[in-house]
Amino acid sequence: MGLREDGPSVAVVGVTGAVGQEFLRVFSDRDFPYRNIRLLASRRSTGKRLTFEDRENPEAMAHIKLQGRSGKGALIANPNCSTIVCLMAATPLHRHAKVVRMVVSTYQAASGAGTAVMEEPMQQTHEVFFFNASKSHFVQYALNLFSHNAAVFSNGYNEEEMKLVKETRKFWNDMDVKVTATCIRVPVMHAHAENVNLQIEKPLGEDTARRILEGAAGVVVVDDRESNHFPTPLDVSNKDDVAVGRIHQDLSQDGNLGFTKIEYHVLIKLDIFVCGDQIRKGAARKAIQIAENLS
Numbered sequence: 001m002g003l004r005e006d007g008p009s010v011a012v013v014g015v016t017g018a019v020g021q022e023f024l025r026v027f028s029d030r031d032f033p034y035r036n037i038r039l040l041a042s043r044r045s046t047g048k049r050l051t052f053e054d055r056e057n058p059e060a061m062a063h064i065k066l067q068g069r070s071g072k073g074a075l076i077a078n079p080n081c082s083t084i085v086c087l088m089a090a091t092p093l094h095r096h097a098k099v100v101r102m103v104v105s106t107y108q109a110a111s112g113a114g115t116a117v118m119e120e121p122m123q124q125t126h127e128v129f130f131f132n133a134s135k136s137h138f139v140q141y142a143l144n145l146f147s148h149n150a151a152v153f154s155n156g157y158n159e160e161e162m163k164l165v166k167e168t169r170k171f172w173n174d175m176d177v178k179v180t181a182t183c184i185r186v187p188v189m190h191a192h193a194e195n196v197n198l199q200i201e202k203p204l205g206e207d208t209a210r211r212i213l214e215g216a217a218g219v220v221v222v223d224d225r226e227s228n229h230f231p232t233p234l235d236v237s238n239k240d241d242v243a244v245g246r247i248h249q250d251l252s253q254d255g256n257l258g259f260t261k262i263e264y265h266v267l268i269k270l271d272i273f274v275c276g277d278q279i280r281k282g283a284a285r286k287a288i289q290i291a292e293n294l295s
């Protein structure tokens with residue numbers, strides 16, 4: 001499939017990068033229809049050959065017909081990857097009980113900073129063990145964690161944290177929702193993990209919350225207290241769905257008396273722990289999903 005006369009013309013800008021490569025995999029996985037496809041990168045990649053649908057460029061692009069200026073185009077702006085992972089789980093709860101405040105703490109993978117940094121946790125662990133030294137784009141990844149590498153603003157938040165604030169408001173079309181975030185890079189190769197504390201306007205028991213999440217599209221619940229099994233970045237790597245677990249009331253909130261699994265008890269604060277593949281679900285798959293909905 002793939003090539004189809006009635007499909008859209010597609011350009012993947014940054015195709016040699018972490019997200020661009022995932023785009024090509026998702027195009028094939030989804031049998032996304034396209035009339036022609038343009039694969040673009042910087043001058044640094046001049047002469048580089050890529051494989052797409054078992055063919056190498058330029059032969060995979062031999063069928064390309066450039067669309068004229070009259071053709072319709074769609075520029076799809078994807079939400080930020082940490083925000084997508086967070087809101088995949090928070091949004092079904094918000095729709096049910098209205099979130100009025102959200103506190104997000106992230107544990108973000110190295111691949112979120114692109115191909116140049118993707119391998120650092122593994123390489124550095126080797127270097128630190130064998131040579132007692134390592135080179136790093138940011139701060140040492142191996143056996144360490146650090147505040148997200150995005151630019152820090154004068155208000156003390158970094159750009160990634162402010163994306164969570166602004167894009168949640170935009171996504172929920174609610175300029176009043178209060179959001180604060182702390183974004184941390186951890187020595188994980190793939191997939192972001194996030195703890196999300198939700199203050200909810202309407203009563204919502206944790207069992208109801210679990211049922212809502214179990215019925216939510218694109219979400220799997222992994223919440224086994226007995227065996228201490230909850231979502232991990234490894235489990236969600238290369239998966240479309242976001243995993244959510246550790247669904248429980250926040251005992252610090254006035255009015256939460258420490259009861260668990262008591263449905264009639266009114267909860268006004270809830271904790272959830274979410275993991276999602278930020279390259280696949282947080283970028284390529286999400287953009288293609290938007291394109292599929294448009295076509």
Ligand SMILES: NC(=O)c1ccc[n+]([C@@H]2O[C@H](COP(=O)([O-])OP(=O)(O)OC[C@H]3O[C@@H](n4cnc5c(N)ncnc54)[C@H](OP(=O)(O)O)[C@@H]3O)[C@@H](O)[C@H]2O)c1
Nearest residue numbers: 014015016017018019041042044045081111112114115283
């Ligand atoms: N990585 C993630 O988890 C993630 C998730 C969501 C969103 N994003 C966003 O997705 C975008 C790409 O991220 P990435 O992780 O894929 O980065 P990356 O691995 O560093 O790749 C960057 C890509 O952009 C290309 N590029 C750079 N400068 C260019 C120019 N002047 N003209 C044309 N192409 C140029 C590079 O081409 P060369 O190879 O030729 O240099 C490469 O293909 C960023 O905006 C990032 O914030 C990333």
